[in-house]
Amino acid sequence: MTTSGGGMTGSEAGDAIGARVLRKAGWRIIPLLGLAYMTAFMDRSNISFAAKTMNADLGFSETIYGIGGGIFFLSYALFEIPSNVILARVGARKWIARIMITWGLVAAGMLFVKAPMQFYAMRFLLGICEAGFFPGVILYLSQWFPKEARGRAISRFYISGPLTRVVLGTASVWLLSLDGVAGMKGWQWLFLVQGLPSVLVGLLVLALLPGDFRSVSWLDAREKAWLAGELEGQGAGQGVGPGVGHQHHLLAALRHPMVLLLGAIGLLTTATYYTFTLSEPRILASAIGLALPQVGYLVSFAGLLGAAAMLFTGWLSDRSGNRVRFLFVSTALVTLAYVGFAANLGPVPSLIAYLLYVSAWGSVTLSVWMVCTDMLPPRDMPVGTAMINTMSQVGAFLCPIAWGMAKDATGSFHAGFVGLVGLEILALVLILVLARNLARRRPA
Numbered sequence: 001m002t003t004s005g006g007g008m009t010g011s012e013a014g015d016a017i018g019a020r021v022l023r024k025a026g027w028r029i030i031p032l033l034g035l036a037y038m039t040a041f042m043d044r045s046n047i048s049f050a051a052k053t054m055n056a057d058l059g060f061s062e063t064i065y066g067i068g069g070g071i072f073f074l075s076y077a078l079f080e081i082p083s084n085v086i087l088a089r090v091g092a093r094k095w096i097a098r099i100m101i102t103w104g105l106v107a108a109g110m111l112f113v114k115a116p117m118q119f120y121a122m123r124f125l126l127g128i129c130e131a132g133f134f135p136g137v138i139l140y141l142s143q144w145f146p147k148e149a150r151g152r153a154i155s156r157f158y159i160s161g162p163l164t165r166v167v168l169g170t171a172s173v174w175l176l177s178l179d180g181v182a183g184m185k186g187w188q189w190l191f192l193v194q195g196l197p198s199v200l201v202g203l204l205v206l207a208l209l210p211g212d213f214r215s216v217s218w219l220d221a222r223e224k225a226w227l228a229g230e231l232e233g234q235g236a237g238q239g240v241g242p243g244v245g246h247q248h249h250l251l252a253a254l255r256h257p258m259v260l261l262l263g264a265i266g267l268l269t270t271a272t273y274y275t276f277t278l279s280e281p282r283i284l285a286s287a288i289g290l291a292l293p294q295v296g297y298l299v300s301f302a303g304l305l306g307a308a309a310m311l312f313t314g315w316l317s318d319r320s321g322n323r324v325r326f327l328f329v330s331t332a333l334v335t336l337a338y339v340g341f342a343a344n345l346g347p348v349p350s351l352i353a354y355l356l357y358v359s360a361w362g363s364v365t366l367s368v369w370m371v372c373t374d375m376l377p378p379r380d381m382p383v384g385t386a387m388i389n390t391m392s393q394v395g396a397f398l399c400p401i402a403w404g405m406a407k408d409a410t411g412s413f414h415a416g417f418v419g420l421v422g423l424e425i426l427a428l429v430l431i432l433v434l435a436r437n438l439a440r441r442r443p444a
Contacts, residue, residue, distance in 0.1 A: 017222055018226055021226055025227075032204065039100070045277055047278065051278075057187070066403055067401050072397075077397065106195075142373045150318070154370060263392065268424065306361065330364045
C-alpha cells in the first residue's frame with residue numbers, strides 16, 4: 001500500500017529498513033562465524049578419520065579411543081558456563097577469538113600424542129579451549145536477529161557443521177595418504193593441517209567481528225533504531241559486551257524449567273550424535289562395504305545434503321513458528337536411521353539409513369537452539385545457553401565410552417546402536433513433554 005502521494009506507508013518503510021538491516025548483518029556476521037564453526041567442527045571430529053591408523057600405530061583399544069573421544073566433552077561441559085559468563089563481560093569478539101586461537105594450537109598439537117594418557121590430556125585440554133564457543137555464538141546472534149529471522153540466521157550459521165563434512169571427507173583422505181612424508185604419519189599430518197587454520201580464523205574474528213549493533217558504522221541511525229525496537233520489543237535488547245555480565249542471574253537461569261528440559265533433550269540427542277560421529281568412517285566401511293576414499297566421498301556428499309535440510313528447517317520453522325514440531329520430526333527420523341543400522345539388513349538399507357540420518361541430525365540441535373532463544377528471558381541467556389550446552393556435552397562424554405566398551409566386548413557395533421535407539425526414544429518422550437509445557441504457556 002502507498003500513500004496518496006505515491007510514497008511508502010510507515011509499515012512498508014519499516015519493512016524495507018528491516019530487510020536492509022538483516023541483509024547487512026547477515027553478510028557481515030554469519031559467514032565469519034560459519035567459517036569459525038567449520039574449523040571447530042573439524043578439530044573436534046577429525047579423529048574419526050585418524051582413528052583407524054592412529055589406534056593401530058599407538059596400540060589404542062576401542063575403549064581407550066572412546067575415553068579419549070568423549071573426554072573432550074567433559075572438559076567442554078565443565079568450563080561452558082564460566083566461559084559464557086566471561087564472554088558476556090568482555091564481549092563476543094575478543095572471547096571468541098581467544099577460544100579459536102587456543103583450540104587451534106591444541107588441535108594441531110595432537111600430532112605429538114604417543115600414549116593413552118597424552119591422548120586423554122590433549123582431548124581434555126581441547127575441550128577447555130573450545131568451551132563456550134557454540135553457546136556464545138547463539139547468544140551473540142540473539143542480540144542481532146529478531147525472533148522472526150532467528151531461525152534462518154542460526155541455520156545459516158549452523159550449516160557450517162554439515163558443510164565441514166564436505167571438506168573433512170575429501171581432505172582427510174588426502175592427508176592420511178601423506179603417511180611417511182617428512183617422517184610423519186598420515187594422521188599426524190591430518191591434525192597439523194586441520195588444526196592451524198583455526199588460529200588464522202581466530203585472528204580474523206578479532207579484527208572483523210562486529211560488537212554491539214549500536215556502535216557499528218555500517219548501520220545508519222534509522223537502521224539502529226529499527227533493530228533496537230525489534231529486539232527490545234521481544235525482550236532481547238540487552239547487549240553482549242563489556243560490563244554486561246553482572247546483570248545475569250546465575251541461579252535463576254539454572255532453575256528455569258526450560259533450561260533443564262532442553263538440556264535433558266540435548267544430553268540425549270547430542271550423546272547419540274557424537275558417538276556416531278566419532279566412529280562414522282568405520283561404521284560406513286563396515287555396514288556399506290566401502291573403502292576409505294569412498295567413505296570420504298560419501299561423507300562429503302552427506303554434508304551437502306545435511307546443509308540443504310538444515311536451511312529448509314530454519315526457513316520453514318520461521319514461517320510456521322512451531323519449533324517443537326520440527327524438533328520431534330527430525331529426532332524421530334534420526335531414531336529410524338539408528339534402527340536401520342541396528343537391524344544390519346545389508347549395504348543398501350544401511351546407505352538409506354545413513355542418508356536419512358544426515359538429512360535430519362542437524363535439524364535436531366538447530367531446533368533445540370531455536371526454542372531456547374525464543375523462550376528464555378534475556379537476562380538468563382548467557383548462563384541458560386551455556387547450561388543447555390553443558391548438559392548436552394555430558395551425554396557426549398559418557399556415551400562414546402560405553403560405545404567403545406560395547407565394541408571391545410562384542411566385536412561389533414550392534415549393541416551400541418541398540419543403546420542409541422533407546423536414548424533417542426527417551427528424547428522423543430521429553431520432546432512431547434516440552435510441547436505440552438509450551439502449549440500450557442500459550443494464552444487461550
